[in-house]
Amino acid sequence: MLAPEPPLADWLAEFDALIERSPGFFAGRPLVLDLSALPPGKEDDGKLMAHLAGSSVRVMAIEGRQPADLASDMPPIITGGREIRPAEDEPSAQQKAPAPPPPKAALTLESPVRSGQSVTYLDGDVIVVGSVGSGAEIVAGGSIHVCGTLRGRAIAGTVGNADARIFCRKLEAELLAIDGLYLTADGMDPQLRGRAAKVWLTGDTMMMTALD
Amino acid sequence: MAKVLVVTSGKGGVGKTTSTAALGAALAQEGQNVVVVDFDVGLRNLDLVLGAERRVVYDLINVVQGDAKLSQALIRDKRLENLSLLPASQTRDKDALTADGVSRIVTELREKFDWVICDSPAGIEKGATLAMRHADIAVIVTNPEVSSVRDSDRVIGLLDSKTERAEKGELVEKHLLITRYDTARARRGEMLKTEDVLEILSIPLLGIIPESQEVLRASNLGTPVTLSNPMSAPARAYIDAARRLRGESLVVSVPTDKRSFFGSLFARRVA
Numbered sequence: 001m002l003a004p005e006p007p008l009a010d011w012l013a014e015f016d017a018l019i020e021r022s023p024g025f026f027a028g029r030p031l032v033l034d035l036s037a038l039p040p041g042k043e044d045d046g047k048l049m050a051h052l053a054g055s056s057v058r059v060m061a062i063e064g065r066q067p068a069d070l071a072s073d074m075p076p077i078i079t080g081g082r083e084i085r086p087a088e089d090e091p092s093a094q095q096k097a098p099a100p101p102p103p104k105a106a107l108t109l110e111s112p113v114r115s116g117q118s119v120t121y122l123d124g125d126v127i128v129v130g131s132v133g134s135g136a137e138i139v140a141g142g143s144i145h146v147c148g149t150l151r152g153r154a155i156a157g158t159v160g161n162a163d164a165r166i167f168c169r170k171l172e173a174e175l176l177a178i179d180g181l182y183l184t185a186d187g188m189d190p191q192l193r194g195r196a197a198k199v200w201l202t203g204d205t206m207m208m209t210a211l212d
Numbered sequence: 213m214a215k216v217l218v219v220t221s222g223k224g225g226v227g228k229t230t231s232t233a234a235l236g237a238a239l240a241q242e243g244q245n246v247v248v249v250d251f252d253v254g255l256r257n258l259d260l261v262l263g264a265e266r267r268v269v270y271d272l273i274n275v276v277q278g279d280a281k282l283s284q285a286l287i288r289d290k291r292l293e294n295l296s297l298l299p300a301s302q303t304r305d306k307d308a309l310t311a312d313g314v315s316r317i318v319t320e321l322r323e324k325f326d327w328v329i330c331d332s333p334a335g336i337e338k339g340a341t342l343a344m345r346h347a348d349i350a351v352i353v354t355n356p357e358v359s360s361v362r363d364s365d366r367v368i369g370l371l372d373s374k375t376e377r378a379e380k381g382e383l384v385e386k387h388l389l390i391t392r393y394d395t396a397r398a399r400r401g402e403m404l405k406t407e408d409v410l411e412i413l414s415i416p417l418l419g420i421i422p423e424s425q426e427v428l429r430a431s432n433l434g435t436p437v438t439l440s441n442p443m444s445a446p447a448r449a450y451i452d453a454a455r456r457l458r459g460e461s462l463v464v465s466v467p468t469d470k471r472s473f474f475g476s477l478f479a480r481r482v483a
Contacts, residue, residue, distance in 0.1 A: 112414055114369030115362050116336075130414065133365040134358075149411070 001063070003034035004048065012051060019055050031057070032078055036064025042071045049074065112148065113138065122159050134174065140164070153177075157201075166199040167211070181206055214322040217329045217457070218347035220371075222363030224334030226355045227391035230427055230437070231450070232331040233261040235351070237436035238454035240295035245326045247286065247296040249317075251343035252333040253309060256300035262289065263434025264297050273301040276313030282320050291439055296325070306339035318346040336370060346376050349385045349457070351418060355392045356403040361412055364388075368413060387418035389453060394423045395466060419453030420466045421446050 004011045033052070035045065045065075052059060061078035062070065070077070104123040112130035113119055119126060122141035131148030138144050138152070141159040143166065150168035157164025157179040164178050171192050176183045178201045189208060196211040219232045229252075236248040250258035253273060259265040264287045270280035275298070282298075289295040298321075301308065321328045332343035344350065350371050354364045371384045378384065390409060397403050410417060421427075426444040430437035438447045438454075445467040452462050 111372070114372070115365035117369045131412070133369075133412065134362045135366065136369075151412070 001032045001034055002052075002057075002059075003037060005037045006039075008038065008044065008048065012048075016055070031059060032061045032063055033059045033075075034063045038064075040065060040069040042069065045069070045074065046071060106142070107140075113152065115152070132168075134172075143167070154199075155182075156199075162201050164201075167197070169196045170194055171197040176206070176208075178206065214325055215327055215348050216318060216322065216346050217327060217349045217351060218332055218344045219329060219351045219353060220332035220340060220344055220367050221334065221353040221360070222336060222340075222367040223355075223360045226353050226360050227421070227427075228334070228353050229257045229261055229331055230431060231351065231353050231389060231391060231421070232258060232329055233436040234438050234447070234450040235454050235457070236295055236327070236329050237289075237292060238438045238451045239327050239329075239457070240289070240292040241438060241442075241451075242454065242458070243294070244458075245294045245324070246329065247298060247321055247325045247327070248329045248331060249298040249321070249343075250300035250331050251309075251339050252331065253300045253339060254302065254305040255333065256302050258331050259287075259297060259299045260434060261431050262297055262436065264289070264299070265434070268299045271299045271301040272317070273304050273308045275317055276308065276310055282317065291435075306333070306337065306342075309338060309342050311342065311345070314342045314345060336366065340367075341370065341374055344371055344375055344384075347371070347384050348377065349387065351387050351389050351457075352413070352415065353389050353391055354409060354413070356390055356398070356406065356409055358404065361404060361409055364413055368415065386415040387457070388413055388415050389418045389421065391421040392423045393420045393466060395468065417464050418456055419449050419464060421449045421453075422466055422468065 038044070049059065059075050061075050063078050065077060067077055106125035106127050107121040108127045108129065109119065110129050113128055113132045113136045115133040115135035118137040120139040125142035125145065126138050126140040127145045128138065129147050132138060132146055132150050132152040132154070134151040136152035137155065139155045139158050142157065142161060143164045144154045144156045146168035149170035149172055151172045151174065153175040154166045154173055155177040156166050160179060162179040166176055166178065172194065174185050176199050178199065181201060181204060183206050192208055192210055197208055198211055199206060199208050201207065219228050221228050232248055236246050240246045248258060249272065250256050259268055267287050270285035272285070274280040275282050275285050285298055287297045287299065289297065318328060330343045330347065333339040352364050352367060354360050368386060371386060372378050375384050388410065390406060394403060406420065422445050424444065424446045426441055427437050427446050430440040433440055437444065438450050441447055442451065448467045456462055
């Protein structure tokens with residue numbers, strides 16, 4: 001339903017702006033024209049109809065007029081049409097659901113993480129191309145990958161991500177933690193020391209296995 | 213172009229001051245114009261190791277605070293005329309150092325010398341961070357044992373973040389100097405292996421200084437070991453390290469005190 005309001009010139013300008021923003025909005029959607037807010041007048045109604053036709057708007061019926069008010073080439077009278085609110089259901093707003101946030105890239109550290117340094121990245125994985133020194137600390141929201149030796153602490157999945165894992169090429173870690181569960185060096189399988197390893201969670205158990 | 217070099221380690225007692233004196237003297241012996249600056253305010257030692265303790269009038273803090281001119285505080289070595297010392301104050305502490313004062317002094321020293329060698333105090337507090345602040349090159353002195361290596365790792369992290377170069381996005385050139393290396397203990401596996409130290413710290417090796425009575429004797433004499441006995445094993449190791457600092461590429465070996473022809477010919481190659 002389309003309900004023009006006086007003054008008509010302003011309403012038409014607004015209408016044209018809407019058409020310009022969303023040219024396909026009325027395509028294939030015949031509508032009811034509610035003229036009750038406008039004073040009756042065959043000439044003005046005719047101009048309005050011509051304007052709408054020029055904008056490819058198909059009017060299937062008219063509301064708010066007496067049969068006598070209408071010229072013979074006008075659509076039939078109807079009552080009780082439901083209003084559509086163009087401003088509220090613009091297709092660009094409705095059809096496109098809010099896009100999911102783009103996945104955050106992993107944080108890649110090209111240089112070794114030295115003793116005393118603490119790297120915190122809660123948005124995703126952390127990849128360390130070098131080694132993590134004794135007394136250094138990596139805190140990641142996602143998984144932690146260490147291409148060199150992991151001698152310090154690796155704390156993965158810290159924002160409640162139990163699927164996070166820890167990988168390293170040489171395991172010498174002081175502490176490993178995933179989603180709040182942790183293991184100190186004393187609790188680690190001595191067989192895995194100095195080897196490439198993967199660490200993950202199964203339920204509340206921290207699992208570790210050699211990769212080589 | 214003058215180069216500012218910091219000798220640092222994190223841990224105390226590993227040989228920073230000895231190495232500062234020996235490297236400074238070795239560079240001066242090669243004709244370079246060298247100043248060694250003692251940043252260990254309150255616990256100064258460099259003057260003793262260089263045998264200049266009886267000639268100290270003004271010190272680093274006097275110059276920082278504007279009580280003395282730099283030229284008044286510099287002490288020229290009696291044996292090497294192109295080696296100077298800027299001593300630390302023994303009666304003050306590190307809080308007397310200011311960033312502005314240190315910056316001004318280093319700038320002034322850069323104009324006068326080829327090498328400005330800063331002897332850092334142990335630790336990672338104000339004295340140590342100000343000593344490394346303006347460094348172009350760092351020599352990290354490490355003993356082949358775990359605590360020293362971890363402290364060195366910490367200090368390398370600071371060199372990469374807290375120095376003027378790091379803040380400009382440039383790198384401080386870093387070199388590892390392994391000191392107190394005991395060949396016999398290394399053979400028995402009682403010390404960290406050189407390759408392990410290098411793997412942990414992942415910076416290039418400048419030299420390996422063997423543990424030697426000669427170093428202690430030189431310190432007690434107040435003479436850098438490269439001057440007191442240039443043919444001794446530690447002296448040769450320091451002289452080679454100084455040549456590497458100047459850009460020469462020499463194979464790193466552990467010199468030994470055995471004077472035999474074969475001993476020196478087959479000096480064990482380490483890295």
